[in-house]
Amino acid sequence: MLSRTFTLRPWSALDTRYDQLEVLATTVNPAGTPVTLLADTANAAIARPEPRGIPFPPEQPYDALLVIGQGDDRTEIPVSGLLFRFPHLDAWSGGFAVAKARNLAQRNYDPVKGDAGLLPHNIATFDLAGAQDGSFYAGDGIEVLSFDVGGTIWTSYFDEASAWLPVRQRRGRSETFEFGKDRVLVHMPGLIRWNRHGEILWAAVHDPMKVDWCDCYALNVGTHRTWACPYTGFPLVDIDEAGIRLVRRNPIRSSGAIAVDGSRAAFVGATADRIPGRYVVTECHLGDGAVEPVVAGPLAMPDGTNPPCWFRRKVARGGRIWVQFDDPRVWYLLQL
Template sequence: MQTSALVPYARLPRTYHDRHVLTSTVDAFGAAHWLLTDRAPEPGADRHPFDALIVSVQDDGGVEVTELSALRARFPYLDRLPDGGFVVASARARRADADADANGRQVQVFDALGRETWSFAVGDAIEHLLADPSGALWVGHFDENPAGIRRWSATGELQWHSGDVPGAGWIMDCYALNVTDSVAWACPYTDFPLLEIRPGRPVRVRANTVRGAKAVAVHEGRVAFFGGYGDEQDRIAYGELTDTTVEPTGVAVLTRPDGTPVGRHRVLARGSRIYVQDEPFTAWAVWDLSG
């Protein structure tokens, strides 16, 4: 089968390689961020808030460091807001879970100096959290929360929710989510339709035969799905958009820049790009559908 290689994108400076990577992301403007602590959390360890460090690598190679105090989420999602602040959220929001306190403050918003300015809850079972260029937060849930896909303001105001989508039904598990400046694309379980979500318009639903993708990239009428079940975890499936369907056009295997298998990884998509980070999670690589 044809292969397609990732391209190196951003790397955590070696100065910080002795820290534990809680999570990492690439924001809406292309900067990469790592959320670091001194050591990995241990089961049954102290559940009190803790300090953390965000190391940001800009697309020009510049490095910024932001110190956060009183962080609550041990297994968090992270993104940067357009004002230079950050949002950190726990994937779980059950009252019995240590990452959500008694007031349900699952999401913490920090300013550019690392000071907490806001907190709120968006619901249990987060699978994706992506901030768009306006600062709105798009949250996709996995199947333990039937909320599907929702859009929130950075102060916790619910702005949109998927609900019962005509032609797709109720969104029970958001497998893939891609957020750009004007549109969100999603691919939910169980039939994996491609959803085109534009604020103020009905959701456009396109039938799709690709199953189990964990990321989707879109560019000028073309689409690429990354991931799948079993031995298709490193698959790239290409397609073209019609008004109502995704028409398959080809398949390839995505590899590391050196041609070796990707292995265990994080993945996220923005616009035409799919970003992949494999162990030890200190570097991001990119694959671009527009290229």
């Protein structure tokens, strides 16, 4: 296999006018635009409280500022009364959403009574004026919140996740399901696609013989397709609006980020020695069968040095992967 160095390039940096505000959450939206949720010191202390005991005190509302874009090409949206601590965030052309990863209050749900109104909502949707226009329950253990270009919401989950989901029945042999009113507790839900009203459009099916959705290690929400690389088997799962199109065997283990552009893909994972910041990128060919490695090599910063630490955040869309390190105000790009 050939060898080369894969070099990150600077993508965006938050304007210095926001230096007095703290970053609560940040991402890159489907248009490739940085999105950052900011708050002053007092509101940031509510949004990210220091642990003073377990459990945390009840959530309190806080105010924040959403910034979409950078430099002179940016939009500021004041947001009042946010409730979710340690938020996740994403935006699309018609609005934005804020989520909280841990939703432990779902334990109080009684499936016998079956009152879905008792499930605690942990995703809130907003219009571009900053007004909340909806909210819904999305389970506990959200790892990634990501919009696609059409405004539907993808949530991926880590291995301790669970969710009270509607009981579903498969329509024939397709990947399409019908969802009833009764709910069942699903452990390790893996990956779910929602509309903005909280209705499930597609959900992963845990099947160790095909796809083991223990933890959705890597997620790429592209324009018309989504790709996932779930633990423990790390297959490359190709998904469109109808469901899973193809599951490819993948020799690349423990990939934490994937870029896909046509018949090419790049997998980013830690090196075997697990030294913080040491990554190897493997570019591969995608056919109808297994993933075929073509070239591999280290990931480097723009100046040629090793990354300073593990990724703090990563977002993959199509052939591009954006990453952050210690500074939540700066994004770097790896592009196929």
